[in-house]
Amino acid sequence: MPQVKIIAKNFMDMVASLPAIKLDMLYRNQFICEAILRSLPPLAKKYVLQMLYIDVPITSKSLQEWVIADGSSKHKVAIDRLIQLRVLEVIDRKKETAYKLNSTFQTNLRKHLINGGILPREPMPSNVTARLPTLEELDAYAHGQWECFLLQLISSGQAERSTSFSSSMMRIFQRGLLRQREKEVPRLTESGFQFLLMDTNAQLWYVIREYISNSEEQGVDQADLIAFLLELSFHTTGEAYSLNTLTDDQRAMIKDLADLGLVKLQQGRKESWFIPTKLATNLSVSLTDSSLRKQGFVVVETNFRLYAYSSSKLHCEILRLFSRVEYQLPNLIVGAITKESLYNAFENGITAEQIITFLQQNAHPRVAEKTPAVPENVTDQIRLWETDLNRVEMTPAHCYDEFPSRDVFEAASDFARVHCGLLWEDPKKMRMVVKAEIHMLMREHLRGNK
Amino acid sequence: MAPAPSKLYADDVSLVVVLLDTNPFFWSSSSLSFSQFLSHVLAFFNAILTLNQLNQVVVIATGYNSCDYIFDSSSDLNRSFENGRMPVMCSSLLQKLEEFLIKDEQFSKEEPDGRIKSSLLSGSLSMALCYIQRVFRSGALHPHPRVPIDSCYIGAQNSAFLQQASYITGGVHHKPQNLDGLFQYLMTIFATDLHSRSFLNLPKPVGVDFRASCFCHKDTIDMGYICSVCLSIFCKHHKKCSTCGSVFGQAQSEVASASDKKRKTPET
Secondary structure (H helix, E strand, C coil), X not given: CCCCCCCCCCHHHHHHCCCHHHHHHHCXXXXXXXXXXXXXXXXXXXXXXXXXXXXXXXXXXXXXXXXXXXXXXXXXXXXXHHHHCCCEEEEXXXXXXXXXXXXXXXXXXXXXXXXXXXXXXXXXXXCCCCCCCCHHHHHHHHHHHHHHHHHHHCCCCCCCCCCCXXXXXXXXXXXXXXXXXXXXXXXXXXXXXXXXXXXXXHHHHHHHHHHHHCHHHHCCCHHHHHHHHHHHCCCCCXXXXXXXXXXXXXXXXXXXXXXXCCEEEEECCCCEEEEECHHHHCCXXXXXXXXXXXXXXXXXXXXXXXXXXXCCHHHHHHHHHHCEEEEECCCCEEEECCHHHHHHHHHCCCCHHHHHHHHHHCECHHHHCCCCCCXXXXXXXXXXXXXXXXXXXXXXXXXXXXXXXXXXXXXXXXHHHHCCCEEEEECCCCEEEEEHHHHHHHHHHHHXXX | CEEEEEEECCCCCEEEEEEEECCHHHHCCCCCCHHHHHHHHHHHHHHHHHHCCCXXXXXXXXCCCCEEEEEECCCHHHHCCCCCHHHHHHHHHHHHHHHHHHHHHHHHHHCCCCXXXXXXXXXXXXXXXXXXXXXXXXXXXXXXXXXXXXEXXXXXXXXXXXXXXXXXXCCCEECCCCHHHHHHHHHHHHCCCHHHHCCECCCCCCCCCCCEECCCCCCEECCCEECCCCCCEECCCCCECCCCCCECCCCHHHHHHHHHHHHHHHHC
């Protein structure tokens, strides 16, 4: 089965692809320097810190001496990444290459370490803002907004309210995830299914990446948008920031971000403000960070029954992808993992690993403490059922028959064996099956012999 | 001197517990002033917190009468300030430090003079290790954390204890030659997360002095007496162990000569 993988590309890869002038402008912002530093591989972070206060170029040979032999591949990855992000500048002397930190980046990171960065906006005083939502309410809001957006994205028709994204914007997000034939209800593609099973952070990156890629058409500069998003990740969750501190472009962006659940917009008597949620402040953290796992809700039993403590329509849709949902109670979804439901999922392009990872990552806290979180017999069976569909392996081949003599047959069979193309032979009846790749070579060989 | 145990969660996330030696008897005679030292060290803390959103720094001050926590980056007060982190950290840390120093000095006013005013390193080390254990109990990820102890020694002599501690726990011991550049030493050597340590060329232990020192005089000795209960080392025979209080019997050499005498008498 073809494995299509959505690579929710890292934000930083996007940053790295910006032209040099724009990248230099980005590095004037201390917070962006910090965000870039945090996104680097650990060895690269070390190199940046070590070179922070060195003004002269360092030869690549000296740099190599910092690592032991075992780490040379990691060393190369780190250096390449630093050059890609233009944090490290290459100075080609006649005899050997040397490296120096990007001076804008260096100056601003130094300032950041010694003085600490101050954002261009301060939280508003509490006497102006009305009752602010608590962190739990804010989390619930962010979660609700994001789910609503996702439901609309997969156009299951179950979204309670529609977002304010224009339909053209939604179509751009849906590109690759949904396939619509004429007069048919849009169906999820393989990538669409995989997208649904990814965790929230990965999904968020995917959507934001599409949003940024299309911002040029909306008339917003990509670098500005990236700078604003990175800056947003350093604000304090739950604090109110006045909308007056935003530029016009940023104000337009803020409404879209509110639809995604990154910020909450509120209005007071005279002023209006935005409150960053956890989704926003975790933007600069890496994709694989496990501390952002939201609370799990799925219990899988050894008898293949599934109990999901959730009232979310999105969760129900996701579970329907690979299990048979039997009842839906106000706070509980009951279902069973059956061979039919799994075959259905496999046909749609979902792999057993994705299903198992989804179940493990979303395991209810009660079962998450146990190892394994999902019973082994269930995970083994899911994998076995997947291999069921892979029982037959097809290789294009040719069958050779009616050899004139035993010698010719044996010579041909040895020839095929030498070229690793012999799949099957029957010496008694002098027949053999050879891989299609070496068919032409076989013909030449047989003609040669005759 | 300022040792610093560090911990690993995953990849390069680190918990760094720093033991700052604040012994005024040492700092008053040091070539690097305490305030200059603090400016290097505070920038070092900020660098660690900058490297990863999940990094945590805890500082324990080691005085000559007491030890206490003076900074924890994960406490609510400090956590919410990604914005303007350095000013908040500095003011909070320096204030607590000053309160600690005043309290530390007050303890000695109650005691008689004449005691050697050495820093209570073992006390602060125990506090640090207990803190780390507690954090890991609640994390349930690594039941037995590996805690390397790095030590940065500032001063004229050498500390055999710190060298041994760093060597045995797999940490790094270094005595910076040029104290003007202390920040650069801290950045290059001590700000390395545990994951990267396996790939970097860090100062290797050269000529660690492995000899034991006796508990009564702190002299290095080659032969001595050991308590069989707590393994404390003494250079001469004592009636009672000063660490665990167990009572010792007669010295082995005295017992041997007594039985020898007894045996000799019947023969003659």
